[in-house]
Amino acid sequence: MISIVSSWSGWKDIVSSNGVVVSVAVTVVAISWSIISKRRNGGKLLPGPRGFPLIGNLLSLEPDLHFYFTKLAKVYGPIYKLQWGMKCCVVLNSPALAKEGLRDQDAKFADRDGPVVGMVLSYGGIDMVWGASDAEWRKLRKICAHELMSNTNLDSCYSLRRNEVRKMVKDLYSKIETPVDVYGAVFTTNLNVIMSILWGGTLLVGAEKTSVNAEFRQLFHEIVELSAQPNVSDFFPFLEWLDIQGIEKKSKALLAWMDRIFASIIDQHMKLERTQEVHKESKDFLQFLLELMEKQDPKTQITMTQMKALFMDIAVGGTDTTSTTVEWVITEMIQNPDMMKKAQQELEEVVGKNNIVEESHISMLPYLDAVVRETLRLHSPAAMLVRRCPDSPCTIGGYTIPKGAKVIFNVWGMHMDAEAWSNPSEFLPERFLTSTPDNMKKYDYRGTNFNYLPFGSGRRVCVGISLAERMVTYLSATLLHSFEWQLPEGTKLDLTGKFGIVSRKAIPLVAVPTPRFSNPEFYERLHRRGNGETRFPPGPRGLPLVGNLLSLEPDLHVYFAKLSKIYGPVIKLQLGRMCVIVFNSSSVAKEVLRDQDANFSGRHIPTSALIMTYGGKDIIWGQSDQEWRKLRKILTHELLSNTSLDSSYSLRRSEIRRMVKDVYGMIGTPINVGEQVFVATLNVVLNMLWGGTIQGDERIRVGIQFRQLFNEMIELGLKPNISDFFPFFTRFDIQGIEKKSWKIFNEMDRMFDSVIDQHLKLEKENNGLKLGSSKDFLQYLLELTKKHESKTQVTMAQLKALLQDVVVAGTDTSATTLEWAMSEVVKNPEVMRKAQEELDEVVGKNSIVEESHMNQLPYLEAVVKETLRLHPAGPLLIPHRSITSAVVAGYTIPEGSRVFVNLWAIHRDSEAWNNPLMFQPERFLSSDVNLKKYGYTGNNFDYIPFGSGRRICAGTPLAERMLIYVLASLLHSFDWKLPEGEKLDLTEKFGIVLKKATPLVAIPTPRLSNLDFY
Structure with a gap:
């Protein structure tokens, strides 16, 4: 919470704001004479650069304050003064002066001048960092x-530390040969x-x-x-009450x-x-x-x-400080391969290649200790200690320091002092390993040697040194002993620092780990059991017991597509005890999803999904039996019928307009596009589910809670579970996934109970809830729970599972597709121009997009279809299961196989699509192509973004409306561009939903001539 800001260039923007300048000027002029008179004293005046009237040196500050202060020291000497608004700042740049301030006069310099943020977040300065030394x-x-x-x-x-560090090693091992x-x-x-x-x-x-x-x-x-x-109130305290x-x-x-x-x-x-x-x-x-x-x-x-x-x-x-230091350690090791080799040789001698680092080894690793000490010298995370504030006037270096001055100790400058350190800009761990027996002790972390103060000194020395010392060395030792580290091919190492609360690397270190242990059991202890072989399609040879688990790549859809070029469109993988079949062409997809639809309509339900769907009582994971068909019919005939969607248009309209209004409130500034459309989509779905039951603040609260819960469900769903590949281990819940799933399930169940109780309460108060046209889906389902007709009656568990399906399936996929669509139009300005021209012609610049305009926007529809082709939200569909043994493309597919349809590969098949990797909406508008040919019904197996057959997405009608309506509103209302200096990253991140690896951040500019529309 140190208040020294990370980018002082931002201060100029604040000062240039008319409101702030006027406030400062009017007030400061009135009291300037009294301030000047108070600052006069009889002591020796401190040198320093001349500042501007009223604001002092604020406008001359540079982003990297530690560099800037060191440069000023070469001009004005090791001690000088800066005027920051009404605050006097004194900077000390030498070990001798630091000794005077931090040891000889420690008591006088023990107080703080806390910034607004620090004082608020420390409960009024009653903590150790900002509290007065009382x-x-x-x-x-x-x-x-x-x-x-x-x-x-x-x-x-x-x-505790050991468990977490080993967990980190295991996680890194799962990412070997990939940048982390x-x-x-x-x-x-x-x-x-x-x-x-x-x-x-x-x-x-x-x-x-x-x-x-x-x-x-x-x-x-x-x-x-x-x-x-930077906060203007910290430099002009009388403005604090305005909180400008x-x-x-x-x-x-x-x-x-x-x-x-x-x-x-x-x-x-x-x-x-x-x-x-x-x-x-x-x-x-x-x-x-x-x-x-x-x-x-x-x-x-x-x-x-x-x-x-x-x-x-x-x-x-x-x-943050510990993590940053370890990152710098690994950075310097990569920069200096010979030093990495020395550190690893020392680790092999002390720890051994067939053993794992323990904290007890640390005291026997002098070279690694020297590496850590040198890192803290050259890249001290606290480049300037948390500033001190003398409680009375005092003298340092012959100069008078006024009471209440902000006193900054430039540790970075001291660590780069050529009089104290030879070759101070070079990384030389050996400087701590000279023949002097007590050299290490001479440069300890207690602040007794004022040439070396990575944790400060005096009564304000960092209280967490003991833990930091253990963790930095333990983590560094573990990372260097467990893995070799190298940069991704074609990249260069950047050692630029970025000044801030903690002085980090300007560009985070991304490196590729390679295992060093000769015994892989130290990385991943897998329990293995044998399995029988059956006649399967071709595929890569796996290892005994674990099969192909260890050869899987993070982007499964890309990995499967690569394998299909070697083994053909049907491939087999053995993942533990599970047989996996992948179909990579439209012809075999047709066999599976249409010709043998019934046999491949089963599901393999993962542990987490089984728990969170009330035992598989939903539509997504439920088995395709009579109960499943009943639930799907209720959903498609009631909530998602055209009649129901037409009647709920006002809900979508109000939420989309609220989104446009929110975006307008951020014009000219970068915004996270995916987040905006996600919130709008979620609100639409929740309103359709229970908007007639809960209103106002309660509805907003429930929406926020569900959003948080939704993110937790997605995060858990992404984790591979060993129990799914080795069912024998389900009872042991080795990774704790079952326990986590029950926790999320219980939270979700409580939320549903709360909403249902609210409905029943309203019903009781009104002697039967009669909201007429505002009846929501929850009310309809509750009525079905009271019926005794087996064809329509649902249980409370089915009701809740159905609610969950609609929310989960109806939000993230649509929001992700919209983010991809916006990314593509930002990347292709000509596409954006054509879409906006079409919108201007159909809607006009003096009107607002309505859903009724959608069928008049063929180019925009083509943009959406092309987005779903190139970036399908579900690249592998939800996996199917073969109910009985079957034959597809001449291969026997065993009963119970997990079946993936790689629609991502199908959508990029060069035999079906010209230039398949290019974003070309026009491919859907050529004279020989009918848009209906590439509809969303799953009948054309070259294009199945929502799947096909009886398991086709039930929410397609709502998704189709939302995608075009939201995209049209965003493009009609605003022009979009990337922040200056930014490049668009279209890298994919595989998961339950195929998202952008880097969220789209873009700057909107209003297009509508009538600002009242916003």
């Missing part, structure tokens, strides 16, 4: 240092370690712990982003979010304590702090607010 601050620091960060406690929780984000992998591990230490003993259920950690990760990134924004930039408001919103997370965790502990389920032997930091709250000893008692502030400090301070 008795309460010392008490908190003592609790943290003596309990959480003590060697005894860190030793006792080593198993090193920082992302390390950050996740660090955060999980910190969360486990804080409340791992309270959140005993793995899924719940994962959910909380994921939410905190999102909150963390938003805090960092907000803290990096809204930063205080945003900070309070983040605080409320954070407070809710903490409150939820604390409530969970209280509940466990009441039921005597708290595990005393695994007491976490939360349990310890709660016990302190109940004590009456003023020396140790803390308040609930102090406890939450302490949590905030540890979570934020213990993750």
Whole structure:
């Protein structure tokens, strides 16, 4: 939460804003004389660059402040002054001056001048980072240092660190030979370690712990982003009450979010304590702090607010800095292959190639220790310590430092001082390994050597040094011992730093890991069982027991298409105990989805889907029996019939117009297009389901909850489950997926119960709910649960499963297709121009798009069809299952096989499509092509974006309307372009839905002549 901003160029934009300049000018002029008179003193005046009236040196600041301060030191000396608005800033750039400020006068320089963001998020500055160095601050620091960060406690929780680090190795092993984000992998591990230490003993259920950690990760990134924004109130304090930039408001919103997370965790502990389920032997930091709250000893008692502030400090301070340092370590190792070789040789001698790194090895790795120390010297994550603020005037280097000045210690400049370090710009771990016996101790992390201050010094030295020292070395050792690292082919290593709250790499390190262990069992301990062979189609030879599992590539649709070029359109893979058949051509797809539709209409239900669909009682995963046909008929004849869709048009219209209004509110700024269309699509679906039952704020709340739950379901659904490939292990739930699925299921079930209870309550209050034309789908289904007619009656479990299907299937696929469509039109300006010209002709610039216009927009329809061809939302369809043994294309398909239809490959078949890799809407508008020929009914097997046969997507009518209507509204209302300097990335990310690997961020500009339409 350090307030020194990451991009000072942003300050100029703020100052150029008329509102801010006027506010500053009018007020500052009135009080300027009093300020000048107060700043006069009899001491020696500090040197420094001359600033502008009123705003001082703010406009001359450069983005990389540590570089800028070091340059100024060469002109004005090691100590100088800058004027930042009404704030006096003093920068110290030499070890000698740092020693004066951090040791000789430590007490005077122990206070803080907290920024608005820091003060709000630290509950008013009652934490360790921003709190004043008083008795309460010392008490908190003592609790943290003596309990959480003590060697005894860190030793006792080593198993937590060990588990998370090994989990990281296993995850990286699953991505060998593919580029990985090193920082992302390390950050996740660090955060999980910190969360486990804080409340791992309270959140005993793995899924719940994962959910909380994921939410905190999102909150963390938003805090960092907000803290990096320059705030005019920090430089002109009298403007704070106006909150001109809204930063205080945003900070309070983040605080409320954070407070809710903490409150939820604390409530969970209280509940466990009441039921005597708290595990005393695994007491976490939360349990310890709660016990302190109940004590009456003023020396140790803390308040609930102090406890939450302490949590905030540890979570934020213990993750980003460590992760960034490890990323720099691996970066320097790749940059210096000989050093990587030395470190790995040392690891092999101490650990061995057939063993895994333990924390106990760390003390025996002097070269790696030197690598870490050199990394912290050259790439200190805190390039400038959290600024100090003297509580009274004092003298340093012969200059008077005024009371209340912002004092910055430029650690980066000290670490690059040529008088203290030979060749300071070079990465030389050997500098810490000279013949001097105590050389390592000379450069420790305690801040006693003022040439080397990566964690600060004095009473404000980082309280988390002990954990950081262990984690940085342990993680670096594990990554270097377990894998070789190299850059992706054709890329170059960028060592540019990016100044900010934490000084990161400007370009994140993406590297390719290769296993180093001679025994692969250390990466992945797979339980194997034999399986019988049957006559199958051709395919790659697999390993014993595991089959082809280890050779699968991340993008399955591309991998399957590559295999088909070797083995033909029908291929067989053995994934553990599961036989998988992949069909890659339109002719064999026709055999499977039409000619033998009934036999291939079964499903293999994954564990997570079986749980979350109430035991497979839905349409997507349910078996194609009589109950399944009844549910599908209810859905297609009621909710998704043309009559029903026509009657609910006003719902779609209002949500799409709200989306346009929201986009208009962000004109000229980059927006996440996929997020906007996802929210609009989700709101449309939820309104159709239960819009007549719940209204207003309650409907918004339910929508937000469902959106969060939806994301958790998608994330869990993407995880491969060993139990699905080796059913014998289902009972053991090795990965905890079943447990996580039950947690999500219970949350979802509670949501449905809440909505249903709301309906029943309204019905009771009105002696029978009679909303006439506003009857929603929930009301209709509830009426069916009361019927005794077997042909239409549904159970409550079927009702809930059906609701879930509609939401899950009706949102992400449409939103993803729309994002792809917008990406293609942004990439192809001529396509955008043609579509907008058609819209202008049909709709006009003085009107708004309506659904009634859709059948008059053939070019736009062709754009949608081409998007669905090139980027089908479901590239492999949901896998089918052969109910009995069958023959397709001359091959025997065994009973119970999992069957994939690779429609992504079918849509790119050069025998069916000219220039199949090019985006050409015109291919659907040529004189010899009828748009109806390429409809969505699944009858043309060259084009089956929604599948075919009895398992064809039931939501096709709604999807067709939504895709064209939303795309038309976005293109008619706005022009779209990429942010300056950005390039469009069309890389795909395989999953349940084929998404863009990089979300589309584009800038809208209004097109309509009448702004009232927005």
